[in-house]
Amino acid sequence: MLGLIIARLKTTIPSILGVIIVTFLLTRVLPGDTAAYFAGPAATPQAIAEIRSKLGLDQPLPVQFVSYVTALVKGDLGQSLTTGQPVTADLAQRLPASAELTLFGLLISMAIALPLGVLAAVRQGSWIDHLCRIVATAGVSLPVFFTGLLLVYVFYFILGWAPAPLGRLDAFASEPPRVTGFLLIDSLVARDPETFRAALSQIALPALTLAIFSLAPITRMTRASMLAVLGADFVRTARASGLSTRAVIGTYAFRNAMLPVVTTLGMVFSFLLGANVLVEKVFAWPGVGSYAVEALIASDYAPIQGFVLTMAILYVALNLAIDILYGVIDPRVRLEA
Amino acid sequence: MAASPLLEVRNLTVEFATRRGKVQAVKSIDISVGKGETVAIVGESGSGKSVTSYAVVRILDRAGRVAEGSIGFSGIDLVGASEAQMRDLRGREISMIFQNPRAALNPIRKVGKQIEDVLLQHVQATRATAREKAIAALEKVRIARPQERYDAYPFELSGGMCQRIVIALALACQPQLLIADEPTTGLDVTTQKAVMDLIVELTRERGMSTILITHDLGLAAAYCDKVVVMEKGRVVETAAAAEIFRNPQHPYTRRLMKATPRVGMQLRDLLPDAPPEAMTASRTSVPNLDQGGAPLLIVENLVKEYPRPAAGSLLAKLTGKAEPEKPAFRAVDGIGFSVRRGETLGLVGESGCGKSTTSMMVNRLLDPTAGRIVFDGQDIGSIPARQFALTPLRRRIQMVFQDPTDSLNPRFTAERAILDPVLRMGSLRGRDALRARCEELAGLVGLPVELIDRFPHQLSGGQKARVGIARAIALNPDLVILDEPTAALDVSVQAVVLNLLEELRQRLRMSYIFVSHDLNVVRLLCDRVIVMRSGRIVEEGTAEAVLGAPQADYTRELLTAIPHPPL
Amino acid sequence: MNDMSKVEPPPLRFEAPPSTSLLAHARHIVSENPVTGLAFGLFALILFAAIFGPLVVPYDPLASNTSSALKPPSAAHWFGTDQLGRDIFSRVIAATRLDFTIAVASVALVFLLGGLAGVAAGFFGGWVDTIIGRVADTIMAFPLFVLAMGIVAALGNSVTNIVIATAIINFPLYARVARAEANVRREAGFVQAARLSGNSEWRLLLTQIVPNIMPIMAVQMSLTMGYAILNAAGLSFIGLGVRPPTPEWGIMVAEGASFIVSGEWWIAFFPGLALMTAVFCFNLLGDGVRDLVDPQRRN
Secondary structure, eight states, X not given: OHHHHHHHHHHHHHHHHHHHXXXXXXXXXXXXXXXXXXXXXXXOHHHHHHHHHHHTTTSOHHHHHHHHHHHHHTTOOOBOTTTOSBHHHHHHHHHHHHHXXXXXXXXXXXXXXXXXXXXXXXXXXXXXXXXXXXXXXXXXXXXXXXXXXXXXXXIIIISOOSOOSOSSSOTTSOOOOXXXXXXXXXXXXTTOHHHHHHHHHHHHHHHHHHHHHHHHHHHHHHHHHHHHHHTSHHHHHHHHTTOOXXXXXXXXXXXXXXXXXXXXXXXXXXXXXXXXXXXXXXXXXXXXXHHHHHHHHTTOHHHHHHHHHHHHHHXXXXXXXXXXXXXHHOHHHHHHO | OOSOOXXXXXXXXXXXXXXXXXXXXXXXXXXXXXXXOEEEEEOOTTSSHHHHHHHHHTOOOTTEEEEEEEEEETTEETTTOOHHHHHHHBTTTEEEEOSSTTTTSOTTSOHHHHHHHHHHHTTSSOTTTHHXXXXXXXXXXXXXXXXXXXXXXXXXXXXXXXXXXXXXXXXXXXXXXXXXXXXXXXXXHHHHHHHXXXXXXXXXHTTOEEEEEESOHHHHHHHOSEEEEEETTEEEEEEEHHHHHXXXXXXXXXXXXXXXXXXXXXXXXXXXXXXXXXXXXXXXXXXXXXXXXXOSEEEEEEEEEXXXXXXXXXXXXXXXXXXXXXXXXXXXXXXXXXXXXTOEEEEEOOTTSSHHHHHHHHTTSSOOSEEEEEETTEEOTTSOHHHHTTSGGGGGEEEEOSOTTTTSOTTSOHHHHHHHHHHHHOOOOXXXXXXXXXXXXXXXXXXXGGGTTSOGGGSOHHHHHHHHHHXXXXXXXSEEEEESTTTTSOHHHHHHHHHHHHHHHHHHXXXXXXXXXXXXXXXXXXXXXEEEXXXXXXXXXXXXXXXXXXXXXXXXXXXXXXXXXXX | OHHHHHHSOOOSSOOOOTTOOHHHHHHHHHHHOHHHHHHHHHXXXXXXXXXXXXXXXXXXXXXXXGGGTTOOSOSSSTTOBOTTOOBHHHHHHHHHHHHHHXXXXXXXXXXXXXXXXXXXHHHHOHHHHHHHHHHHHHHHTSOHHHHHHHHHHHHOSSHHHHHHHHHHHHHHHHHHHHHHHHHHHHTOHHHHHHHHTTOOHHHHIIIIIHHHHHHHHHHHHHHXXXXXXXXXXXXXXXXXXXXXXXXXXXXXXXXXXXHHTTTOTHHHHHHHHHHHHHHHHHHHXXXXXXXXXXXXXXX
């Protein structure tokens, strides 16, 4: 197992390297004069030149790259012009909000998608199978920001069940002491059911939006791989040996069918981290996505680059976790490593 | 047979719902299996033999259902039984083993656990005794070091070993009836013999009944008491194994039996309506064999090495921690042989022996690691494979592929496929001249001319094989390599194609290298035979000598492993 | 010779005559699956709106009229009006051209670049494969929408850059599919047979490999069309690429978003609906195209 983790860790090295090179290149191809952007619109030519040499932009590219990497290693992603804070601090402060939203959305999605996909495959051609197909086709066609707005209109404006889409907690509730940064968990740790309820009612709609979005690929994959496995020879052997339906579907089919689903999770995370930005904008969620959007509007580039890099490294780490999970399920991968 | 039979199938009809309505895969058949009896169900693809067995254990897929008839198993009506009753019977009273043993096992569960699952399901063991009983079951199928194998996953075991596990799984609960569905298809002939001997021995020892489902009439007759022949969903003949070869009743059985290559036959004998005079024009009188002169092809000390997967990553190499280089894997290990003009050389051996690698090097699709390939006086081994297509020698060495479907471009018509070599390397030009040549070639290989405008998916397997042969002979090559050209075909089609190949060789004065694992076919077609094992030549000589009086132990082993039906 | 062919049974399956045209086959597919027919119909509608949309709309999509601002859907304004009194129906129809163009352009671009790179990688292997694989892996190491944000932010806020960013994030998908298909076929029997027929490697690539990969790439294209539109609309929703007052579905939803909480649902709803319909249509179309080009299904 340790061998597998080490082997997988090694494969992430080129990915991280690629990510750093690409984000570096993105900072150097800023439209027009990078230094002028960082200096702001009112800067004099002299101030721009000063900033240029301060940023090292008058150095040759490889030298710039080395100083870029050095800064990265120190955790320095530059300063935000809008907040006046170091980008690293801003991101660290806002990341838990995004992570809580994404993970909660994924959790809801899996809780619906896995049983739905399995049932659709087992009862092929039944109403549940048709439902599954509708979910899979309609789900991929729904723009995530549109779903969010529809949910707000129905559950906030018409039904009044949900609070206004304005962040993680309404103005009257106070944040629990920060332990994990996840309000749902922190409020439970603080034994504060009121805050937990408030946080839950705020996160429900955005998380549901993300869940609807990621429902389609997971359901589709679960159904397809379950169908493939149910038609496999070893399931036929299991049936021909008289194993109970529970054993055939649970022990034999489901575990094998999970292998491609786990692989799909990588793609789902890629979509989720992107959709997160849009959902945070719709629900004014104080996470890293809306931070990046605000920076975009203000033409504030350091936060955007910091955001892209952070998301990429997070994504590489998630893929690493998925690879290791795959190895836990599949002995072929585990033993070959 | 005095007592009532263990399994009684009466008037069974199985229907499948398809997009074109209902299709009857099995049509009112009767089969009975007595206690302790071994019955073979024999038929070509699509005969309904597997569907019959699935109906017996009721594991037909969703679209299939028993439309009519009854299946009785020691007094129980299997058609009317509840699913719970069936589940109880499956694995405990009736067991099945399937072809492709590796796929028949759960790839991510330890094989010991899979045997335990069945034991526990049928209350043949408790949690405390399951492991011990599973190991005992492994021991029974003669798996060495069963304690260790218990913890193995299927991908860590060989195909033959996997089939033993499947047998252990099937016999773990001491069932009364074993159904073996093509249990040895895809296994090498020596493994096939070991597996079949094991099945027969274990079932005899326990007084079990067995149904063997196979396409191989020889296998059926060698191992079974009774043979049931099926064709297109119907049982056409049921007879004792000894009888069926001696005195086949139904025309289909007769044809099938004739088409099965056996010792002491001529190539022409395979055809159903061979005229008596054809018998005399036998294969052994090689009319074109040019005894004198230099051989057409000389292969000397040929080697093909494949590097082992690199151990350790780039990082490990950079830091100097790389493990010492493992020696490369030698697929072909220094072999030499020659092919004379007009001769057919057989290249035989089990899978992985290097015969296909050798043929790919000779036809210059693969570069050898070392050695010489001299064709008609020129060293062609030194011409890189990528450039050989552009030399004039290319047209003189051609090939017929194993899988007729895979070897045709799905977007080319038969005509376009046949004419491809003519267009690239021939001198013939002009639409009419090309068309005429294509029709001539189609005529030579017995492909109806009206079919040459069709695409591959509109042709049958035999027709596609003919297209592949026509393409190979389009430029009158001197040497044609036949890579298991009939392995993907039913025996009746195989019989026709083999005869066609022989006739073409005589007419066009070609030499063949015939790559095959089937010694009975090699015996019919080849003048000389080379037996290969692990990349080396084990034995070499005339076909009569090597297959009639083998010198090497391995050749003898191969020959005795072929099922010998009672004659 | 003739007595030999007698032995062989006629093919069991009914074989369609080779003259089965693509059109007849398409008719068969549509009659078998009416949903595919619906998708083709929707596609025709989208194409019509993209070409003739600006000519047939009842109002100027850019003309504001403050006296009739924020009016709900009515006979005069089918989809209502926005905060500046612009007719939403006209704006939704007029936006089709821009959204459609962005999707088509980016898909065409990535089809050329990704398809070529993938085929070369799969067929030639070696260092070509290594480099293209690395590039694809590096792109895949980013969450794709986030990378598109970064690219547009860096290259500049324009429609062209949205097209480029969308093409770049789809590159690995195309390269991988094309690579896998080319790689499988490199050693396929019919390619080996063509080698024996004296075809050079380049000729093999063009006559044997590429024509057999095209159908798969066509399916890929129609499946990614929907994704490309979603991606472009998402970027303009957060304020990248298209600038107001240009009519574009994503930006129109963004403009309507703040009115949702006060109940003026139609401003965001109708452009969102149009977007959803277009994506839905392309996804269905992808399945339809798959049925259409699959040679196994054509009999």
